[in-house]
Amino acid sequence: MLKLWGRKNSLNVQKIMWFIGELRLEHCRIDLGGAFGGLDTPEFLALNPHGHIPVLQDNTTTVWESHAILRYLAAQYGTPTFWSETPSTRAQQDMWIDWELATLQPAFMDLFWSFYRTPNSQHNSTQIQRAIKHCAEHYTLLDRVYAPQKTTLTLSDFSIGSTLFRYFNLDINRPSLPNLEAWYRHLTQKPAYQEHVMIDFTELLGRQNF
Numbered sequence: 001m002l003k004l005w006g007r008k009n010s011l012n013v014q015k016i017m018w019f020i021g022e023l024r025l026e027h028c029r030i031d032l033g034g035a036f037g038g039l040d041t042p043e044f045l046a047l048n049p050h051g052h053i054p055v056l057q058d059n060t061t062t063v064w065e066s067h068a069i070l071r072y073l074a075a076q077y078g079t080p081t082f083w084s085e086t087p088s089t090r091a092q093q094d095m096w097i098d099w100e101l102a103t104l105q106p107a108f109m110d111l112f113w114s115f116y117r118t119p120n121s122q123h124n125s126t127q128i129q130r131a132i133k134h135c136a137e138h139y140t141l142l143d144r145v146y147a148p149q150k151t152t153l154t155l156s157d158f159s160i161g162s163t164l165f166r167y168f169n170l171d172i173n174r175p176s177l178p179n180l181e182a183w184y185r186h187l188t189q190k191p192a193y194q195e196h197v198m199i200d201f202t203e204l205l206g207r208q209n210f
């Protein structure tokens with residue numbers, strides 16, 4: 001059975017759990033990190049020398065880095081619709097998978113940490129406004145690319161889509177994003193998205209210690 005290490009309110013855990021849910025794979029998830037701690041034990045560091053969640057174990061295979069885990073699951077258990085076997089199509093999907101980790105997620109995390117995880121008394125409004133602007137640019141680009149109506153779920157959606165629940169639930173100004181909002185509403189109808197991504201994150205409010 002698949003074993004995933006990591007707390008359920010970690011964005012990087014959520015993208016994996018949502019994919020596992022869509023694939024209907026038998027699994028167990030072990031709470032680790034955040035308030036649960038346990039990332040610096042010799043046993044866990046033997047699985048991931050960086051001491052970060054998520055980590056996937058599948059029999060004798062151990063994988064860390066959330067996007068490496070997504071790719072492993074897609075290759076081992078997915079259908080080519082998620083991650084194509086044709087190099088040119090796969091490259092089109094990989095571009096968005098890599099863009100999410102290299103560009104969108106750092107921008108979103110900058111916003112999430114500066115606005116949500118930093119206590120109000122320590123807010124830096126210049127940093128927050130800059131982060132809001134960067135996110136608006138990235139999500140506006142997605143809004144354009146998703147036009148007129150995106151319907152298919154591919155591998156990059158698990159990471160991009162996981163940020164949407166938080167982005168659309170932060171008390172910030174957002175640009176008009178009709179296509180992206182339609183896609184987000186579509187995701188919110190999916191049971192696996194509801195179960196693994198639409199998770200209360202108030203534990204993280206004003207919390208900077210993990």
Ligand SMILES: N[C@@H](CCC(=O)N[C@@H](CS)C(=O)NCC(=O)O)C(=O)O
Binds near residue numbers: 012039065
């Ligand atoms: N690039 C890594 C980032 C891993 C990472 O930073 N994980 C965070 C949680 S999202 C972590 O381990 N934080 C410590 C904690 O949760 O206590 C990935 O995509 O898996």
